[in-house]
Amino acid sequence: MSYKHNNLMAMRQSYWDDTQSQKVKLEKQYFQQLLVEHNVFPNATLENARTLFFSLPSIIIVKGYALGFTNESVQKLIHQHIESHKAALMQNDTVKIKFRL
Incomplete structure (x- = not known):
């Protein structure tokens, strides 16, 4: 596992484990x-x-942290990701995370 992968995974885990921030709670509802x-x-x-969330590519994670996951440009990327990986998401399968910055 690369250094970059470890940092991004730590960012993902830290975000998801945040139960105090109202913004994070709203964004989790937004993902649902x-x-x-x-x-x-349904x-x-x-x-x-x-x-x-854990399937999102690094570019979405980085932009989401910087701008918020409900930012219009980030939303567009998330919509594209969902459409590209809809079948895997429906099965709750692991989607290979692509690291691009």
């Missing part, structure tokens, strides 16, 4: 809402949202 809107799940759970 996206899964419903894209017909991935009622997306927090665990489904976690699967989506």
Whole structure:
């Protein structure tokens, strides 16, 4: 596992483990809402949202941290990611994370 991978995984885990921040709580709900809107799940759970979040490519994680995951440019990238990996997300399968900065 590369140094870059370890840092991004730590960022993902730190974000997901945050239960205090109202912004993070709203963004987690937003991930659930996206899964419903894209017909991935009829009622997306927090665990489904976690699967989506941990599958996001590094560019989305970095931009999401900087601008917020509900920022319009980040939303566009998330929508593209969901559409590209819809079948895997529906099965809660692991989506290979692509690291590009």
